[in-house]
Amino acid sequence: MGGAERELDSLEARLIDAVERLGDAGRAMLRDAAKREGLSVTQAQLLLRVTSPTAGPQSTGSFARWLEVSAPTVSDAAAALVRKGLLESVPDLADSRRSSWVPTGLGGEVAERLHGWRDPLTAGLSAGSPQDRATALRVLLGTIASLNRTGRITVARTCLTCRFLSDEHPDGRAGEWCGLLEAPLGAADLRVDCPEHESAAR
Structure with a gap:
């Protein structure tokens, strides 16, 4: 090939x-x-x-x-x-x-x-395991965030484009954290369209 x-x-x-x-x-x-x-x-x-x-x-x-x-x-x-x-x-x-x-x-x-x-x-998505669905969501939102940073998607009110998202907890542990909700974010918790979203600096 x-x-x-x-x-x-x-x-x-x-x-x-x-x-x-x-x-x-x-x-x-x-x-x-x-x-x-x-x-x-x-x-x-x-x-x-x-x-x-x-x-x-x-x-x-x-x-x-x-x-x-x-x-x-x-x-x-x-x-x-x-x-x-x-x-x-x-x-x-x-x-x-x-x-x-x-x-x-x-x-x-x-x-x-x-x-x-x-x-x-x-119905089709429900056939996958919760872990598989969460991983798929994380990958797709990462792609959306990338396209948003380069201007190919103009509106992306997702966790991965929000200024409140941190890649570590307040106590220093690794893992994504929402500073607005003051709560950890697993892959399944990520939002696609958050009304409280505030864009992070590109």
Whole structure:
């Protein structure tokens, strides 16, 4: 086997192929779920994000960065969701120039149904051992952190990109530690989307 063939068949290449395959499947499942609700994929993503308990501060810009789309695309999707009675715009009491989107009762019901797109992936992942799942999470979050440091992923509110993360405990023992929670972090404890996240200096 030549060098190029070995590179294409490396463990890293196979992992990338596997992640890409899962991404393709996930996008297809989300697209099907959105279609059943009469939504575009972007509208579905925005509704899911607005209703997420970890969404954090809401603004067109923050949603655009999270979804990796333009601000006008987010505005168009939000306007469509408002017209469909799934979102409403609520003025910010602290700043009259700002407003937030909140789900209507119907919007919450639709978001709950949309969450089901993940069920087949959840079933597949449950076949692995807890240790294997934790290791996979650690590896994937490490890759996300690397891409965030080089600017290829603009929003990464993960433990591995947070200023509160330390690689040792206060008593000097080795192991990752969250300075905000004041608690140790095992691989299975790492968060993908933390509302208290504060970016570490790159």
